[in-house]
Amino acid sequence: MSHWRTRPSPDLTQPISATPRKFVDELAKNLPQGTDKTPEILDSALKDLPDRWKNWVIRGIFTWIMICGFALIIYGGPLALMITTLLVQVKCFQEIISIGYQVYRIHGLPWFRSLSWYFLLTSNYFFYGENLVDYFGVVINRVEYLKFLVTYHRFLSFALYIIGFVWFVLSLVKKYYIKQFSLFAWTHVSLLIVVTQSYLIIQNIFEGLIWFIVPVSMIVCNDVMAYVFGFFFGRTPLIKLSPKKTWEGFIGGGFATVLFGILFSYVLCNYQYFICPIQYSEEQGRMTMSCVPSYLFTPQEYSLKLFGIGKTLNLYPFIWHSISLSLFSSIIGPFGGFFASGFKRAFKIKDFGDMIPGHGGIMDRFDCQFLMATFVNVYISSFIRTPSPAKLLTQIYNLKPDQQYQIYQSLKDNLGDMLT
Amino acid sequence: MSHWRTRPSPDLTQPISATPRKFVDELAKNLPQGTDKTPEILDSALKDLPDRWKNWVIRGIFTWIMICGFALIIYGGPLALMITTLLVQVKCFQEIISIGYQVYRIHGLPWFRSLSWYFLLTSNYFFYGENLVDYFGVVINRVEYLKFLVTYHRFLSFALYIIGFVWFVLSLVKKYYIKQFSLFAWTHVSLLIVVTQSYLIIQNIFEGLIWFIVPVSMIVCNDVMAYVFGFFFGRTPLIKLSPKKTWEGFIGGGFATVLFGILFSYVLCNYQYFICPIQYSEEQGRMTMSCVPSYLFTPQEYSLKLFGIGKTLNLYPFIWHSISLSLFSSIIGPFGGFFASGFKRAFKIKDFGDMIPGHGGIMDRFDCQFLMATFVNVYISSFIRTPSPAKLLTQIYNLKPDQQYQIYQSLKDNLGDMLT
Numbered sequence: 001m002s003h004w005r006t007r008p009s010p011d012l013t014q015p016i017s018a019t020p021r022k023f024v025d026e027l028a029k030n031l032p033q034g035t036d037k038t039p040e041i042l043d044s045a046l047k048d049l050p051d052r053w054k055n056w057v058i059r060g061i062f063t064w065i066m067i068c069g070f071a072l073i074i075y076g077g078p079l080a081l082m083i084t085t086l087l088v089q090v091k092c093f094q095e096i097i098s099i100g101y102q103v104y105r106i107h108g109l110p111w112f113r114s115l116s117w118y119f120l121l122t123s124n125y126f127f128y129g130e131n132l133v134d135y136f137g138v139v140i141n142r143v144e145y146l147k148f149l150v151t152y153h154r155f156l157s158f159a160l161y162i163i164g165f166v167w168f169v170l171s172l173v174k175k176y177y178i179k180q181f182s183l184f185a186w187t188h189v190s191l192l193i194v195v196t197q198s199y200l201i202i203q204n205i206f207e208g209l210i211w212f213i214v215p216v217s218m219i220v221c222n223d224v225m226a227y228v229f230g231f232f233f234g235r236t237p238l239i240k241l242s243p244k245k246t247w248e249g250f251i252g253g254g255f256a257t258v259l260f261g262i263l264f265s266y267v268l269c270n271y272q273y274f275i276c277p278i279q280y281s282e283e284q285g286r287m288t289m290s291c292v293p294s295y296l297f298t299p300q301e302y303s304l305k306l307f308g309i310g311k312t313l314n315l316y317p318f319i320w321h322s323i324s325l326s327l328f329s330s331i332i333g334p335f336g337g338f339f340a341s342g343f344k345r346a347f348k349i350k351d352f353g354d355m356i357p358g359h360g361g362i363m364d365r366f367d368c369q370f371l372m373a374t375f376v377n378v379y380i381s382s383f384i385r386t387p388s389p390a391k392l393l394t395q396i397y398n399l400k401p402d403q404q405y406q407i408y409q410s411l412k413d414n415l416g417d418m419l420t
Numbered sequence: 421m422s423h424w425r426t427r428p429s430p431d432l433t434q435p436i437s438a439t440p441r442k443f444v445d446e447l448a449k450n451l452p453q454g455t456d457k458t459p460e461i462l463d464s465a466l467k468d469l470p471d472r473w474k475n476w477v478i479r480g481i482f483t484w485i486m487i488c489g490f491a492l493i494i495y496g497g498p499l500a501l502m503i504t505t506l507l508v509q510v511k512c513f514q515e516i517i518s519i520g521y522q523v524y525r526i527h528g529l530p531w532f533r534s535l536s537w538y539f540l541l542t543s544n545y546f547f548y549g550e551n552l553v554d555y556f557g558v559v560i561n562r563v564e565y566l567k568f569l570v571t572y573h574r575f576l577s578f579a580l581y582i583i584g585f586v587w588f589v590l591s592l593v594k595k596y597y598i599k600q601f602s603l604f605a606w607t608h609v610s611l612l613i614v615v616t617q618s619y620l621i622i623q624n625i626f627e628g629l630i631w632f633i634v635p636v637s638m639i640v641c642n643d644v645m646a647y648v649f650g651f652f653f654g655r656t657p658l659i660k661l662s663p664k665k666t667w668e669g670f671i672g673g674g675f676a677t678v679l680f681g682i683l684f685s686y687v688l689c690n691y692q693y694f695i696c697p698i699q700y701s702e703e704q705g706r707m708t709m710s711c712v713p714s715y716l717f718t719p720q721e722y723s724l725k726l727f728g729i730g731k732t733l734n735l736y737p738f739i740w741h742s743i744s745l746s747l748f749s750s751i752i753g754p755f756g757g758f759f760a761s762g763f764k765r766a767f768k769i770k771d772f773g774d775m776i777p778g779h780g781g782i783m784d785r786f787d788c789q790f791l792m793a794t795f796v797n798v799y800i801s802s803f804i805r806t807p808s809p810a811k812l813l814t815q816i817y818n819l820k821p822d823q824q825y826q827i828y829q830s831l832k833d834n835l836g837d838m839l840t
Contacts, residue, residue: 177766346597
């Protein structure tokens with residue numbers, strides 16, 4: 001939605017009782033407006049194109065740059081992906097929070113910048129820590145002082161949070177009360193959106209890169225294809241919030257996404273690099289991504305009857321899941337975008353930032369990814385993940401010897417038939 | 421903090437750039453002001469007392485009524501406690517959210533009341549469900565249609581949430597954008613404070629009633645004793661946010677709370693009803709609260725040297741934990757109160773509601789309980805809870821037979837020495 005400002009709808013500036021027009025207008029002046037800033041070389045090369053096409057070309061070029069960047073990061077492996085996730089998260093937080101600063105005109109508000117970054121740090125310490133403890137618990141426990149960090153992880157995180165909380169209360173100053181509480185809420189909602197999501201994304205990565213790459217690409221595909229279909233065939237407006245979105249784009253994008261999802265999954269299913277969960281191998285002393293492909297990634301025969309002609313198809317069962325994911329990403333996914341769109345219109349800003357020419361800020365590109373990440377995580381935990389014997393064994397060996405013995409006995413009694 | 425309004429500080433109404441004085445003043449008129457409403461009988465009986473003492477008597481009477489009510493609910497057992505927790509949570513949510521309605525003058529805002537209650541419902545479905553699945557998984561799995569609810573719990577909760585999210589986006593109306601997003605944030609912060617806390621409280625109850633009763637009583641004791649010490653000896657103001665709180669009250673209340681905590685814990689440690697975790701007994705087909713007291717609740721000998729004289733003390737180890745809890749409740753706990761205090765002053769309201777004569781709304785009494793609940797939960801998970809063999813066994817029996825066998829073999833190999 002990068003140029004709706006060129007056709008302002010007249011009642012956008014209607015007086016709103018609690019937020020007077022003057023306030024909103026003034027606000028718009030101060031907020032980062034994500035100018036359609038273009039690198040100079042490109043600008044002069046494209047100067048003869050009409051605006052509509054110019055934007056299309058710039059947007060297209062940077063879409064491809066981003067896609068290539070993404071491919072490079074994937075090539076870099078899971079660690080590179082996790083670091084990227086962290087960086088994107090921090091940038092998104094910064095974009096949302098700086099809008100908050102402007103809205104509440106933070107100038108002079110004591111400590112606020114430090115406080116919101118402190119809360120970001122604390123919540124990341126907690127969430128990233130939880131993941132590390134979960135996946136690397138065995139390794140970390142070997143180092144004495146790290147063991148302390150693992151055992152008391154929740155307590156330490158809570159203590160850090162409490163420090164921030166007390167700091168906030170002590171920083172309250174009479175004439176800024178409302179602003180300070182509003183920014184406190186703003187910070188916490190941003191954390192809820194940004195930090196928890198990136199925590200879930202990391203978990204998805206550990207399940208196997210495919211659970212990360214396929215959903216992310218689907219959202220990108222849906223974004224791009226909805227834009228393309230809308231650009232060429234768009235006629236019927238879809239929703240008032242985003243006047244440039246059309247039903248043609250929505251439906252065309254949806255079909256393209258499902259098709260893309262199937263093909264792309266079919267390719268990825270062939271590589272252990274994408275389908276194997278990431279695990280720490282005790283023997284090799286490092287992370288491994290090789291495995292015997294699970295049922296989901298082993299071709300199965302499906303018989304299909306079409307026009308009376310029977311046929312057997314050899315498919316990876318993952319394809320069915322890929323269809324669920326693509327349906328979600330094309331039906332519900334866009335609502336993440338509408339939400340962000342409405343938010344931007346509320347504060348009369350065009351984009352969240354101006355990092356990516358033709359696209360706006362990082363948040364403008366990731367608005368739909370957030371819902372998707374949660375969906376994938378929930379989907380895995382409901383339909384895919386089964387408790388793993390290895391994890392349970394680690395937990396058992398953490399018990400006291402007599403408790404271990406108790407479990408052994410119970411198993412021996414229950415498995416009786418199998419053992420003889 | 422029930423009558424600071426009688427001595428208004430002059431700069432409370434200073435103009436604040438983003439929230440004009442007129443707006444704040446008008447707001448104050450519309451918000452529930454938690455009048456010092458007193459039942460008529462009491463009012464006429466106390467009419468000759470000076471105001472200072474009248475408030476003291478009313479507050480005292482209702483403090484005792486609440487303490488007795490609390491005792492009755494405890495007598496009613498864990499189920500009664502959980503239902504009470506739920507009711508208190510709903511009431512707190514209602515109090516916070518109705519301030520939000522007033523602040524953003526909701527009149528005419530489409531769907532907003534329904535939406536915030538819908539989100540309350542959804543998040544409760546998720547959090548209470550998580551607890552039920554955790555503690556009653558075995559029982560629930562027996563009933564066929566409930567099994568479906570257990571297996572897909574997260575997915576169903578997420579689907580419910582998404583419905584609310586889409587509903588919110590569709591309900592966005594141009595001239596109300598800012599208000600609608602603000603209320604969306606307001607609702608989510610309230611949920612974060614209210615629902616997640618009550619989820620943690622329920623978990624604490626399952627660990628044994630003592631983990632619920634002792635902390636709650638400590639906060640009550642601290643509140644009451646700080647008030648009493650402040651009333652009689654209060655001289656040095658503690659914090660600007662709550663002008664009626666004094667250092668004398670803070671310190672006196674702290675000592676009283678630690679002492680109370682030790683004595684109260686000592687009494688409760690004698691009863692299985694309070695110290696045993698709540699578990700579902702397969703044999704009896706019902707919840708049980710009997711157990712062999714764990715180490716924490718079995719008296720241990722401690723040798724103490726005082727003025728050169730050695731002495732052995734017979735103490736429950738739980739006493740040490742009780743001291744940690746009381747220190748938290750008297751040092752950090754009050755900050756929950758300061759926070760609520762600041763919030764009330766921001767919007768120029770006296771109390772969150774007027775449910776309890778002399779005390780204000782439910783939120784006014786529970787503001788400090790929230791931090792405490794999280795602290796206890798984190799404290800238990802960091803220092804107390806060890807993985808229980810029973811829970812692990814349930815998880816093992818959910819595995820496939822060959823995976824169970826794999827665990828059995830690994831245990832057999834590892835426990836080798838013990839088995840012969």
